[in-house]
Amino acid sequence: MSSASPLSSAADLAPKTSFQGLILTLQRFWAAQGCVILQPYDMEVGAGTFHPATTLRALGPKPWKAAYVQPSRRPKDGRYGENPNRLQHYYQFQVILKPNPPNLQELYLASLDAIGVDLKLHDIRFVEDDWESPTLGAWGLGWECWCDGMEVSQFTYFQQVAGFECAPVAGELTYGLERLAMYVQGVENVYDLNFNGGEGADRVSYGDVFLQSEQEYSRHNFEAADTAMLFRQFTDAEKACRTYLDAGAPASETERHRMAQPAYDQCIKASHVFNLLDARGVISVTERQSYILRVRELAKACGAAYLRTAGGGAA
Amino acid sequence: MPDLLLELRSEEIPARMQRRAADDLRKLVTDALVERGFLYEGAKAFATPRRLALHVAGLPPRGQDVREERKGPRVGAPEGAVQGFLKSAGLASLDQATIVTDPKKGEFYVAVIERPGRETLDVLAEILPQIIRAFPWPKSMRWGKASAQPGALRWVRPLQSIVATFGPETETPDVVPFEIDGIVAGTTTYGHRFLAPEAIEVRRFDDYVQALERAKVVLDVERRKDIILHDARDLAFARGLELVEDEGLLEEVAGLVEWPVVLLGSFDAAFLDIPAEAIRATIRANQKCFVLRAPGTDTLAPAFILTSNLVASDGGLAITAGNERVVRARLSDAKFFWETDKAIRLEDRLPKLDAIVFHEKLGTQGARVERIAALARELAPLVGADPDLAERAATLAKADLVTEMVGEFPELQGLMGRKYAALQREPDSVAAAVEDHYKPVGPSDRVPTDPVAVAVALADKFDTLVGFWSIDEKPTGSKDPYALRRAALGVIRLLIENTVKMSLLRDGYQAAADGLRNYGDATKNDTSANEVDPEASSLLAFFADRLKVYLRDKGARHDLIDAVFALPGQDDLLMVVRRVEALGRFLETDDGKNLLAGYKRAANILRIEEKKDGRVYEAAPDAALAARGEPEERALAEALEAARDKASAAVAAEDFAGAMQALSTLRAPVDAFFERVTVNADEPALRTNRLALLNALRAATREVADFSRIEG
Secondary structure: OOOHHHOHHHHHHHOOOHHHHHHHHHHHHHHHHEEEEEOOOOOOOHHHHHHHHOOOOOOOOOOEEEEEEEEEEEEEHHOOOOOOOOOOOOEEEEEEEOOOOOOOOHHHHHHHOOOOOOOOOEEEEEEEOEEEEOOOOOEEEEEEEEEOOOOOOOOEEEEEEOOOOOOOOOEEEEEEEHHHHHHOOOOHHHHEEOOOOOOOHHHOEEHHHHHHHHHHHHHHHHOOOOOHHHHHHHHHHHHHHHHHHHHHHHOOOOOOOOHHHHHHHHHHHHHHHHHEEEEEOOOOOOOOEEEEHHHHHHHHHHHHHOOOOOOOOOO | EEEEEEEEEEOOOOOHHHHHHHHHHHHHHHHHHOOOOOOOOOOEEEEEEOOOEEEEEOOOOOOOOOOEEEEEEEEOOOOHHHHHHHHHHOOOOOOOOOOEOOOOOOOEEEEEEEOOOEEHHHHHHHHHHHHHHOOOOOOOOOOOOHHHHOOOOOOOOEEEEEEEEEEEOOOEEEOOOOOOOOOEEOOOOOHHOOOOOEEEEEOOHHHHHHHHHHHOOOOOOHHHHHHHHHHHHHHHHOOEEEEEEOOHHHHHHHHHOOOOOEEEEEEOOHHHHOHHHHHHHHHHHHHHEEEEEOOOOOOOEEEEEEEOOOOOOOOOHHHHHHHHHHHHHHHHHHHHHHHHOOOOOHHHHHHHHOEEEOOOOOEHHHHHHHHHHHHHHHHHHOOOHHHHHHHHHHHHHHHHHHHHHHOOOOHHHHHHHHHHHHHHHHHHHHHHHHHHHHOOOOOOOOOOOOOHHHHHHHHEEEEEEEEHHHHHOOOOOEOOOOOOHHHHHHHHHHHHHHHOOOHHHHHHHHHHHHHHHHOOOOOOOOOOOOOOHHHHHHHHHOOOOHHHHHHOOOOOOOHHHHHHHOOOOEEEEEEEEHHHHHHHHOOOOOHHHHHHHHHHHHHHHHHHHHHHHHHOOOOOOOOHHHOOOOOOOHHHHHHHHHHHHHHHHHOOOOOOOHHHHHOOOOOOHHHHHHHHOOOOOOOOOHHHHHHHHHHHHHHHHOOOOOHHHHHO
């Protein structure tokens, strides 16, 4: 056994040998395409799309290019760490390009090449998958991107966000990082992924980092989450969102909205709280629809407010 | 004659839309040409994931010249009329018009308008952009910079390039000059995304197809399907296996590749514990792969066929390995579902059905199962089923809806229930009924024959029909969201094809409505014995309509069905059908045809005379009066009485052929009556009695059908 030594070679951060190497490679690739590389949004979200850098920035006329990793929480998908493919917390790599460049498909394929998917060996396919987020009042057309029969990304041309037509349309790419990493590392169980590229004693696996938290959060999501508190939080977030929207509302036609983003945070909050309540099984089928509608109303109101800000292109 | 070549190259078009889009493109372009007077010899359209293409052969280089004469006002007409004429004819002054002399009208102006035929190229340049802009995609989108502007081009996915050429075979064709949202029609296209990324120059259809072929694109979907099917069969055969063919999947897969490369993958035989249908469902739905079996058997083999879009540099090893990994993961999931499901008995799942809303106004699935179980029990004796088994089967019939497997693959509903029922050692007829109670689904599906399955299938469908009827969710026009037409057809086929006698109103409607009492307002008006609930008659009329469709497909005349349904109390479909059949056969005999003619004559006379007299001749004819008249009159009176009694008795015994036979004895006396007897006798008493005789004929025929509804 060699004693612990600093990881030195670049190979350790190669996309095919470490989870973090995969992330770094994607970041470098999209940085080279002129994207701002953001850090994850500091709130619990169900998908990278909720990040204001996507939802809000997709609105209005201003060009925007960004890429970021977003931890995504799907409370219902928890499996107590026992399923090799399902997690209640996982990472998405999100790219948003507005307007979408004409060669977005080529760029996407080049990014696969960059992370070590040899396009001469692997069968990449764009299979119809129309995307819709009922809570965000958003939809788009696009594909699931398949690599040898496995879905590795979502590719969407946003048509509407928060109930507003996208003008111009943004292209959104979402890479399922764990799945992609499992593929390039040739691993069948997510917890076996090499996280840091180290070998022997230096090796840190995905399981080392996340197994315990998957177990704990599964317990929390399905058994323990305080539903009375969550119901309160949902109502509070909904109320706060409206309050902030009112407080920041422009006094006249010519003025801007002054608090669209803090209001949107409350919309995100409500959405996540709803997901937790749903996982706890305390929302009936009929109520479910009405909760989704309530979140959508918030999203729409926030979208409308954002369009009255500088970022949303208001004069 | 010149040809048009059009190619619209885009990002990947959903497989399910390609065939329709190609058809639409061909139709829209050729219709627009024909509408403008441009005829063509032939047209064919093609689709791949990345392009729609159209070849229109044998177009004229230019349209025909048009000469038109337009009549104007008289010479010397008021200025206003002259100005109007000049304007409408497009003339600058009267000098350009000719003067024609007519012997009656005098002199008047005529404008001769000559329009030279337009260049086809120009017409195409006008038509094509319009068609592209208004293309009827089921779903379309905007993209890129242009999408910032209102009215931006919409397409199914971003449109990348357009090839549009027009010209004769022997010369270099012209480019059809048009441009849409910055995409300029030209002669450049691209082949396979990975195998031939270079630009290709094309001129006309023939070299286009060849150039694409060289660039690893098979343009014609039928050829792609052929290649996939044959290669798949060959690969299977080489392994001593047989392909499980699947036309729907083949069509879809052919829409996912431009250059099909078929590969064979395998999985661990241990997965074959999972029911074959579930293996097939997961491999088909999630991976779009075909399954294989041992030749001539239903036993699946641990292998599958995948269709890739790439000639890989390693011969497809990595692609196969990748697909195998995914299949393995999918089958692991399926195996997990199967094992988990097996651990819970079906009856223990029932409480979960209480949490699933079937329909807001009709309660939960749990409530529905209770109703169906009670109804199946009631119906069981009518179909010869054991009531306990029917109730048991109905109780378990929907339990698989809350299994993991059906949650994942809804199309396996019923089938998985049957497997789980068999595993927990339910009687065979119960397990079979769990699957078969959904049947028949549509006109060509198998109809269950086991009495237990028939009872549950009927109960399921009656509950659905009567339930939705009671909350006024009836099908209208093309809208039938709850597939009620299919349910009614299912009832019809179950009853007729199993020769089940039952009263739709009492055994079906009323029994189901009693069960539904607590939901909706099925029985808001509790019907007394003599009163027919309007909902019930409306449902019966719905069945009559469906029965007509069913019998029409079997060649029966719809007027005969109407003639039988016009009689009161016709709610036993089996009896209705038998009666219609007997009636049809009867009307094909000479006796039947003549009797119908006699009936029509009698009915006509009655109609006229009843109208004239302002009364109805309903009274029975008087035998004594008839005896006083002509012998034919007496003979008819006697024959009618005998025939009517016989027909009535035969109908009561469900002997419809016998009833027709009884009516057929009327033919000779009716013919003789009309031959010899004058209905409108001078003596009023005789006349009245003769009309009463005609009415008796009308009444006698009503024993079997309402002849007034019969055509001819």
